[in-house]
Amino acid sequence: MVSIKDVARVAGVSDKTVSRVVNGEPNVTADTIEKVQLAIAGLGYIPNLAARSIRSNRTDIIGIITDFISTTPYSGDIVRGVQDWAGANGRTVLLANTDGDQDREANVWRTFKAHRIDGVLYVAMYHRVVVPAAGEVSIPTVLVNSHAEDGYSYPSIEPDDYGGAYDLTRHLIDLGHRRIGYIRLNPLLLGANQRLDAFLAAAQAHGLSENDMIIRLGMEGPIGRETNYVYREALDILSLPDRPTALVCGNDEMALQAYLAALSLGLRIPDDITIVGFDDFRTVSLGLKPELTTVALPYYDLGWQGADMLDQLIQGKGGSETERRVLRCSLVTRRSSTRVC
Amino acid sequence: MVSIKDVARVAGVSDKTVSRVVNGEPNVTADTIEKVQLAIAGLGYIPNLAARSIRSNRTDIIGIITDFISTTPYSGDIVRGVQDWAGANGRTVLLANTDGDQDREANVWRTFKAHRIDGVLYVAMYHRVVVPAAGEVSIPTVLVNSHAEDGYSYPSIEPDDYGGAYDLTRHLIDLGHRRIGYIRLNPLLLGANQRLDAFLAAAQAHGLSENDMIIRLGMEGPIGRETNYVYREALDILSLPDRPTALVCGNDEMALQAYLAALSLGLRIPDDITIVGFDDFRTVSLGLKPELTTVALPYYDLGWQGADMLDQLIQGKGGSETERRVLRCSLVTRRSSTRVC
DNA sequence: TTGTAGGCGTTATCAG
């Protein structure tokens, strides 16, 4: 590998001068700069960041620790948000996945520490409460799509599931729906309860009673290996004599099954039944016909802004050690929801 | 940060002895080892890999360059395969995404070089022909889910789309289907042509004529922004007077739309129409009712084995510089396909 | 079995 010394020799200057040029430090003649840059180009010199880091104690690397990358389809968006931030800010991203395993996680923290990375984004693929297993290792950390269990203090950034579900419910009520079905997510997910709470609150606030709502559990069991009742429950709800005019699904995948149930009963969407989802998981929400009214979660922004929060923390700017940021979800109105006639 | 010297001082030995213990080198007394390990534990010492790497010229880091992470839902599986390999072999993974942009890609290669990573996995999120834009930078590289354009020589690993589609078609023929519809993927995808070719070859080999097949284009246009005709074409095919008994979809997302079309026409799956997909994208293939017969692509293994090939290349073992490995796809039979009655 | 000297590629310090 060509080193700074090679460049110095070719350019006829000292290695420190090359260093100055490479790092854009002041007090170098335009003339010298050109000589050096010529030599750099000629030799194809690329600075060795590892060597740099042992002097400067900064690596400009941030690490991402994920629990279940790829089990959930939109997981990639958070990571992409982080990457784009990193690319725009001269950082590089180390990625590690724990598969939810504590030992693996402990290892990951040690490895990241060994690489002397500047900070960690601890990314949950399902919105949930977490306890990072960092062990002895201490690295500036921001929790993404999660927050810490009581007693642990980490800055965090999460989606506003509650607000999103509230808006969605209001949308239905505004369309005149007064009898609404609801198929719940796995209760293990933080979003499941927040969404249901918001649904109930919005319904109540607009004068709906408990009898106007038909609430069913769509799935339960350990995440990744849950039992799925969605199709059956959807069939059941839609076969009721006093069938609801709208059906809220805990997420878009559930909405898919609700579509199939509705269609197989000969119901038309949205004329006979309005169906809405949550997540705006586009493979589904745009693949369904008619396209699905749903709530878009700010995954990309969670990644981008999470990285930004981490940066603040590393720089020591701002008392962000306990910041808990919450990002809005936005209602996406498509053709699966319509006014009651 | 605590360094090897701190450990040495506390343990009352030289730094080289600590180094020996840390790296498991021979010729150290059990007694000394214990002293050192005690000091390490006490101080929470973690070796600085950057420092190590400038001496040894190995970083044990491999880089992943992706084009469109997260646009495609299964992309995560390739990355997960790589990560698991890395975790099992003491490597760490640097991740960078180019969004298909040449300038960004050039930057990524330079950054990776600056980190002196051992090798690169160049991962295409759609099976396609690629030309890595490494510029001046040279790093051992393996292409994953892609192969190089003629004239470029890189080792590569790809799925056997052809074989998978052949098996799928045979499955239908074995079930007695003699009139089969086919909705094509975006022709820009390598898999699109391989799958269609295999379909035609298998059909022909089993005595079907051109008239027995109804072939339609499902989508076209630049990847990520294509125009989608699937639903319309499916409706059309299924409304034909001499409707086929089976419908092959270019991938599972297309199969989703075919389901919706079939159901909205009052057809039952699989009794009235057999529908099959491709990819085994589980959100869809298991979310559909009845669950979808499809072909599973070996994404995880592409990642894992790709990493392994890269390792061979780095170690210089085996003449793998031009190896082109192809991995089987496997037919997954579920309830959406049935015998013709 | 253990330690010393020196060097990897870079930057900080300070003198010229």
Next chain:
DNA sequence: CTGATAACGCCTACAA
């Protein structure tokens, strides 16, 4: 404005 020298944390080579 430029350069010599030392230092970062670790490992190689060699000596003890």
